[in-house]
Amino acid sequence: MARTKRFLAVPSLIAGLIGSSVIAGCSSSTAGLSTSRSIKIVADSKSQFDTMYRDYIEAAYPGLSIELVEMNPDYTRSVTPEMYEQVVKEQKPDLLLIWDHFYSQLGDKQLLEDLAPYMKASGLRKEDLYDGMPEMLSAKGGGKLLGLSPDVTFSVLRYNKELFAKAGVESPRDGMSIEEVYELAGRFNGMKSGGKTVSGLHMGIFNTPSSLVGSYLQSEGMSDISADGTRLLWNAPELALVLDKIVQLYRSGSFALEEDRSKVVNGVKVYDKEAVEAGEHFAKGLAAMTFENYGGQKYGFETGEVTPPVLSRDRSRSTFISTGQIMSIPRTSDHKKAAWAIIRLMLSKHIAKAKIKLGYPPVPISSYPGLKGDSMLDKLFELKPYIYPQAASLPKGWDSTSMLDFDDAYAELKNKEITAAVQGSQTASQAAANIQKRGQELLDNALAKVEN
Amino acid sequence: MNDWEKRLSGSLPVANGFTSELERKVRERVAMEKKKSRKVWLRVLPLAAAAVLMVGLWRFGESRQPLQAEGIGALSGDAFGDKEFTLKVFGGGSMNSETLKRQFIIRHPSVDISMSGQWDGKGRSLADYRNALDRGEDVLVVPTAIYRELAAEGRVVPLEPYILKDKLDLSDMHAPVLDALKAIGGGELQGLAGEFSSSALFVNPELFAKNGVELPREGATVQEILDIAKRFEGTGTTGLVTESRDSGNPAETALRLGQASGLQLYGGDPMLQTSYSALSGKGWITLFDQVAEGFREGWIAPSPDLDFSGRKGIPMSEVVQNDLFGGGKAAMRFGDTSFYRELASTEAERPAVAGNKSEPVKRNWKTVSYELHINAVNASDLLDMSQIYVINAKSVNKDAAWELVKAAVFLSKTDKDADNRMDLPVFEEAMKTQPEERWRAFYMESGSKKLNENSLPIYEGADYLGILSTEDGQQMKRWAKGELSSEDALGLIDNVLARNLLALEKNLFREGIARGKD
Numbered sequence: 001m002a003r004t005k006r007f008l009a010v011p012s013l014i015a016g017l018i019g020s021s022v023i024a025g026c027s028s029s030t031a032g033l034s035t036s037r038s039i040k041i042v043a044d045s046k047s048q049f050d051t052m053y054r055d056y057i058e059a060a061y062p063g064l065s066i067e068l069v070e071m072n073p074d075y076t077r078s079v080t081p082e083m084y085e086q087v088v089k090e091q092k093p094d095l096l097l098i099w100d101h102f103y104s105q106l107g108d109k110q111l112l113e114d115l116a117p118y119m120k121a122s123g124l125r126k127e128d129l130y131d132g133m134p135e136m137l138s139a140k141g142g143g144k145l146l147g148l149s150p151d152v153t154f155s156v157l158r159y160n161k162e163l164f165a166k167a168g169v170e171s172p173r174d175g176m177s178i179e180e181v182y183e184l185a186g187r188f189n190g191m192k193s194g195g196k197t198v199s200g201l202h203m204g205i206f207n208t209p210s211s212l213v214g215s216y217l218q219s220e221g222m223s224d225i226s227a228d229g230t231r232l233l234w235n236a237p238e239l240a241l242v243l244d245k246i247v248q249l250y251r252s253g254s255f256a257l258e259e260d261r262s263k264v265v266n267g268v269k270v271y272d273k274e275a276v277e278a279g280e281h282f283a284k285g286l287a288a289m290t291f292e293n294y295g296g297q298k299y300g301f302e303t304g305e306v307t308p309p310v311l312s313r314d315r316s317r318s319t320f321i322s323t324g325q326i327m328s329i330p331r332t333s334d335h336k337k338a339a340w341a342i343i344r345l346m347l348s349k350h351i352a353k354a355k356i357k358l359g360y361p362p363v364p365i366s367s368y369p370g371l372k373g374d375s376m377l378d379k380l381f382e383l384k385p386y387i388y389p390q391a392a393s394l395p396k397g398w399d400s401t402s403m404l405d406f407d408d409a410y411a412e413l414k415n416k417e418i419t420a421a422v423q424g425s426q427t428a429s430q431a432a433a434n435i436q437k438r439g440q441e442l443l444d445n446a447l448a449k450v451e452n
Numbered sequence: 453m454n455d456w457e458k459r460l461s462g463s464l465p466v467a468n469g470f471t472s473e474l475e476r477k478v479r480e481r482v483a484m485e486k487k488k489s490r491k492v493w494l495r496v497l498p499l500a501a502a503a504v505l506m507v508g509l510w511r512f513g514e515s516r517q518p519l520q521a522e523g524i525g526a527l528s529g530d531a532f533g534d535k536e537f538t539l540k541v542f543g544g545g546s547m548n549s550e551t552l553k554r555q556f557i558i559r560h561p562s563v564d565i566s567m568s569g570q571w572d573g574k575g576r577s578l579a580d581y582r583n584a585l586d587r588g589e590d591v592l593v594v595p596t597a598i599y600r601e602l603a604a605e606g607r608v609v610p611l612e613p614y615i616l617k618d619k620l621d622l623s624d625m626h627a628p629v630l631d632a633l634k635a636i637g638g639g640e641l642q643g644l645a646g647e648f649s650s651s652a653l654f655v656n657p658e659l660f661a662k663n664g665v666e667l668p669r670e671g672a673t674v675q676e677i678l679d680i681a682k683r684f685e686g687t688g689t690t691g692l693v694t695e696s697r698d699s700g701n702p703a704e705t706a707l708r709l710g711q712a713s714g715l716q717l718y719g720g721d722p723m724l725q726t727s728y729s730a731l732s733g734k735g736w737i738t739l740f741d742q743v744a745e746g747f748r749e750g751w752i753a754p755s756p757d758l759d760f761s762g763r764k765g766i767p768m769s770e771v772v773q774n775d776l777f778g779g780g781k782a783a784m785r786f787g788d789t790s791f792y793r794e795l796a797s798t799e800a801e802r803p804a805v806a807g808n809k810s811e812p813v814k815r816n817w818k819t820v821s822y823e824l825h826i827n828a829v830n831a832s833d834l835l836d837m838s839q840i841y842v843i844n845a846k847s848v849n850k851d852a853a854w855e856l857v858k859a860a861v862f863l864s865k866t867d868k869d870a871d872n873r874m875d876l877p878v879f880e881e882a883m884k885t886q887p888e889e890r891w892r893a894f895y896m897e898s899g900s901k902k903l904n905e906n907s908l909p910i911y912e913g914a915d916y917l918g919i920l921s922t923e924d925g926q927q928m929k930r931w932a933k934g935e936l937s938s939e940d941a942l943g944l945i946d947n948v949l950a951r952n953l954l955a956l957e958k959n960l961f962r963e964g965i966a967r968g969k970d
Contacts, residue, residue: 059558060525122523344523351524353561358554 038065039338040093042084045073052150052325053097053346056354060345064338069093078401081105088330095339096147096328103147103326104140112146113329118340119145129347130364132385133323139387147328150346151355152364154294154308154380155320157181161302163198163288167191171304172289174379177312178219179245181289186254188288200254202287205279207258209418210411213246215291218319219309221386225443229395232443234436243418243432250422257419291320294380295361307379311386321385324361397450406446410439530560532852538564539852542584544593544839546570548863548873556859563852578963582607590847591856594643596636599840603637608842610640614854626878626895632835644857645837646864647875649789652819652893653677659783659816663687668784670896673823674713677784678742681751684783691751693775693782695791698754701925702932703941705752706743708786710736714825718953725957729949731942740931740938747932753782769798769813780815789894790874792819796886818889821896838875923948 185200308320369377681691746752864877
């Protein structure tokens with residue numbers, strides 16, 4: 001295979017790195033990890049580790065014994081960055097498998113290795129990766145690459161070709177802004193299929209007014225909450241404008257008002273089977289477009305897909321790109337190179353090929369689109385992620401569970417106010433003012449609770 | 453063999469119909485017809501003595517060590533890396549097939565795997581498997597009886613050359629499984645299995661101690677076990693709980709115990725269309741009398757029926773707890789490897805689902821082996837492999853097929869997918885994390901190691917007990933209460949068995965398995 005050629009120049013470097021004195025006892029015939037070694041890995045849970053990592057590691061390094069530290073074995077704990085910090089300090093793990101805000105916080109505290117030298121030593125170049133991944137992680141790492149992710153998730157705009165043909169509406173294009181998508185959705189106004197109303201765009205269970213507004217803001221890299229997490233921003237004219245647009249789209253029939261079908265079980269908001277089924281407008285052929293992750297299911301009708309919405313102010317970037325878990329090496333690890341070998345493995349073409357067969361999300365390496373042979377991926381890999389300016393860490397107090405209650409109450413408030421505006425009992429700007437006023441009260445109360 | 457057993461054996465009307473001699477002749481004839489070419493040296497290959505040169509679990513064969521182009525350790529040097537093809541697998545269970553597929557693809561990502569014909573609640577017929585071979589499916593996963601047939605027909609590949617080529621060490625594999633696979637394969641190893649089932653006696657040491665009864669010895673006979681069960685009469689503890697529950701047929705237990713102690717269900721050979729029911733004679737009557745007494749006096753009892761009460765399903769923990777043995781109310785129970793799994797799985801710590809955590813139950817139990825009479829026993833009690841991997845002689849991807857077979861077998865060396873297993877791994881070492889006194893009996897000399905060719909299950913005929921137990925249930929309940937004599941009860945079962953044997957012979961003939969009467 002021609003593709004492997006360019007890697008042939010670097011094996012001596014890798015062998016030099018991996019076979020160095022840090023991993024003593026490594027035989028020359030197996031230029032990987034010593035089979036007699038053990039490595040300590042921090043993961044959410046055993047089941048998550050087993051699904052996402054274990055088989056690959058065991059296949060590449062048989063005999064390596066893996067000691068697992070489970071942060072949340074049965075997903076009932078509320079894990080905090082402090083808990084990670086404690087584990088790193090007390091247990092000296094070699095590899096962390098973490099989510100982004102823990103990554104940012106541990107990075108802030110100088111607990112993670114800079115991976116750039118490791119990449120250099122092993123001949124892994126930036127251009128070998130989907131560059132959006134290190135870009136996002138460098139931003140979240142305060143300018144340093146303190147971790148790499150084994151997967152990247154792209155949303156795509158999936159559309160029902162039959163409904164578009166029937167309505168005589170031109171198909172969606174790659175690189176539309178969210179506003180253009182919403183306007184395209186408006187072209188389906190008044191359309192029916194089998195006696196039922198067809199909506200232009202439907203987002204499954206997240207199709208409430210609050211979700212549609214949130215989706216718009218997110219797509220443009222905007223937020224209704226200040227970077228420090230203390231103030232709502234509905235007084236800003238650009239937000240009032242967004243709200244006005246959404247209300248107009250509702251009034252013109254582009255969107256249909258829907259209630260939040262979630263239920264609260266044991267204090268946790270859940271969408272049960274009925275809620276999910278009720279939300280499947282797209283699958284039922286009752287919505288012309290939807291957003292979904294790349295690599296989605298087959299439907300009973302012909303579909304097309306284009307790249308997800310881009311920022312209207314920078315059409316090379318999209319907020320619909322995210323990394324998965326992040327692999328980082330604590331600075332206190334005694335087996336840093338062994339940990340790096342695992343990171344390197346997870347970003348290898350071999351594993352990428354296997355993951356294609358096994359149906360996992362894309363591996364963020366630049367050869368991936370070619371391995372999969374899907375031109376859609378070429379376009380997705382050309383897109384750059386939007387880097388949030390305040391990405392470095394979560395605002396103070398926002399990792400508290402009491403903020404979840406705020407989130408629910410705030411969404412409810414937005415749904416109520418926007419619905420009232422759509423139904424004509426108030427204007428869009430009155431809705432914005434009400435959301436600002438009552439929402440700020442909810443936020444102040446929630447933050448006060450965190451303080452206590 | 454003790455006196456009681458001799459008495460029983462002596463009363464048998466005929467010797468076991470399915471003799472190894474007869475079977476060998478049939479097999480040889482079939483083999484000649486198929487003009488199989490077999491090299492003599494393969495037959496004498498001492499498996500256990502094969503050189504041992506394993507680097508790691510998954511690193512068979514390829515001794516070539518290419519450059520570590522990408523830092524992928526043992527995954528480098530994928531023998532099929534430059535080819536793209538689909539490996540087709542037919543049969544087997546659906547649960548562990550996904551695990552197998554995953555393990556294989558991680559190592560050989562350019563190969564596609566298609567799986568079909570997996571267990572979906574109904575059994576596959578021999579014709580289904582033959583069709584799969586005709587279609588060119590590369591690997592078949594078959595039960596023992598089908599393996600026997602396909603091997604005899606010469607349509608699957610002998611595996612010893614592959615084992616030799618790879619210098620594969622199978623010396624730590626449960627030897628009776630290898631022996632049986634060879635024997636059933638007509639003297640050649642034509643398939644491999646990662647798991648096996650057999651049966652053992654489950655005992656509750658706490659209940660024995662409480663009632664001052666000594667535990668049965670390893671390799672205890674059926675008669676010894678019944679004698680011990682009787683000592684629990686009137687103690688409030690059931691001596692022996694039956695495998696079938698209250699609504700089941702109480703005679704099933706007597707039939708099983710009879711076979712274990714050497715009594716025969718039938719004589720003649722269904723394969724040769726000469727079978728007949730053998731359910732008469734003093735041996736059977738004596739045993740039936742004794743078991744009926746156990747039921748009447750309460751030292752033998754069934755577990756209560758499961759109470760579904762409008763529910764669609766019952767959690768496994770409840771099923772086990774409701775069993776008299778599982779619930780700590782019975783001192784002994786015969787059970788197979790799947791009962792072992794049930795008990796063990798409900799004792800394991802499990803992560804909570806959506807915050808609901810089921811507390812693991814701690815029970816006092818272990819297993820001891822019991823003596824299964826080798827000449828006439830229901831063979832699948834002794835040893836059975838429900839998933840034997842064979843390679844189609846017509847496969848165009850035999851090397852990859854062999855890699856898959858190895859992957860399947862060696863998967864049982866790990867604890868991957870252990871939750872989905874019904875049987876026990878052929879590699880004892882995979883059990884080492886579990887208390888040995890609980891699983892040792894399944895690997896004991898007195899159990900499965902005694903298997904010989906005489907006691908192999910015949911096609912679809914292995915499960916007579918299943919068929920028998922569904923009929924005459926009400927009459928058999930009267931027998932257990934002492935309202936029907938053992939002789940009359942056996943007469944009723946005898947009729948059913950005779951009818952079933954006839955149906956079986958017809959079926960064997962229709963499937964083209966019966967060899968005719970020449």
